[in-house]
Amino acid sequence: MKKLLSIGLCWAFAVSSIYAQQTDSLSIPTAIGSLMVSIPTDSTFITEDTLNKRLIQFSHQYEYIPEYEQEIIQERLTQIENEIPLTYNPIVNSFISYFTVTNREYTEKVAKLQTKYFPMIERYLEKYDLPDELKYLAIVESGLNPKAKSPAGAVGLWQFMPLTGRLDYGLSENWYLDEKMDMEKSTDAACRYLSFLYKYFYNDWPLALAAYNTGPGNVRKAIRRSGYKKDFWEIYPYLYRETRSYVPQFIAIMYSMNYLEEHNFFIEEFEYMPDYETIPISGFLSLPLFAEHSGICLETLNDLNPELKRGVISDNHPMYKLRIPTNQIDFVTENLNDIMRFAGQGKEHFERLAKNEVGSTYGRQRLTYKVRSGDVLGKIAQTYNVRIADLQQWNNLRGTVIRVGQPLNIWIADDFYDNVNKQLTAISQKGVPNQDAALKSGEYRVQNGDTLWDISRKFDGLTVEKLKKLNNLDGNGIKPGQVLKIKENS
Helix, strand or coil: CHHHHHHHHHHHHHHHHHHCCCCCCCEEEEEECCEEEEEECCCCCCCHHHHHHHHHHHHHHHCCCCCCCHHHHHHHHHHCCCCCCCCCCHHHHHHHHHHHHHCHHHHHHHHHHHHHHHHHHHHHHHHCCCCHHHHHHHHHHHCCCCCCECCCCCECCCCECHHHHHHHCCCCECCCEEHHHCHHHHHHHHHHHHHHHHHHCCCCHHHHHHHHHHCHHHHHHHHHHCCCCCCHHHHHHHCCHHHHCHHHHHHHHHHHHHCCHHHCCCCCCCCCCCCEEEEEECCCEEHHHHHHHHCCCHHHHHHHCCCECCCEECCCCCCEEEEEEHHHHHHHHHCHHHHHHHHCCCHHHHHHHHHHCCCCCCCEEEEEEECCCCCCHHHHHHHCCCCHHHHHHHCCCCCCCCCCCCEEEEEEECCCCCHHHHHHHHHHHHCCCHHHHEECCCEEECCCCCCHHHHHHHCCCCCHHHHHHHHCCCCCCCCCCCEEECCCCC
């Protein structure tokens, strides 16, 4: 900038020496960023101090934060093309003020990311015939960060909870990857969930959005407490505080993104996702080594495949579809065997890490343990041959305090259960030995807290699949008191 100023000064001095005359309207064009501004003076001779003062004044204008009358903002909301009602009230106005005045840095950050993720999101919204403006919900949820994690354990662009993502929408998770971070799979799942919520809540989008945040049960509860009102703003006082702000935030974000320039946001560098295609990968792959030998930037690969938590693809994943830039697809396809020969190195190292890292679930099976009177975390960890730190990681525990009746996720190593441990586990969990639950006829009576996996581990040669086959079970659901066959011809 100083060089530019010096050039301008020299030019001004040269002009003045040639024409040697006073003027009241001389201006010096100065390039600042992408803007051309004129700095007026009353003389052909301008000192550097004067120019610096003028530039400071310009900078203040550039950083100026305009505020508008409420009537103007309300009128602007009516001009936005929308299917979801954009209600205006003091609550919405306060959030608009937050995004356009108080936290401008955040607004500018997400505005830059629109061009990166919105085209993909728009494709899925069109696929499911959903309103285009739902794309702004991803800003409210995650700030357009596919690796975002909330303190409650929600993950990804659309902040799916682990249980909802895995059981309801097939978003799998293991040590190597988390499909809740997969930008396409999570967006597809979010569209399906939003479609369900819209139909479930009387084709009312504000109620559907509230349910996306807090769950259908809490919205139904608020409807009941309000005297069965079916309008978001009428059940507003009966919702949790976080959910009350959810719909107003959505409206405020949508307004802010549509009126950036009016609020003096000038985004100079938008972010973009390259066009991409997928190639099938069968076998272990290190993403850094793949990048090195394919010539693709590692940062680009990470952007395209955010679900890969460790930067590797496990050989346990059948035919993984790796996203790569379209302009590289021909080269990679033609040289895939050679690239894989180098990119497939390091498997043993990652397997050791996977097995020993705190909270790892690699090669383990999950069971749910219900805390009993007298239990402490150390005792449970010792019983199941895991570390206290593992239990804390698996259950998002900050300390060692647990309460009676609290369910704990415990990931058990495949080789944990020998005959002695089976007996100990049955006594610890059920209060009765296995032989009391196993009937003489080769049957087993389901105890409180049992799962098919628990039962399969109690008897030699029994597996979950065998249990299902013996008892004609389609799923994993069983009930206390239910009698199951544990042997053939029983």
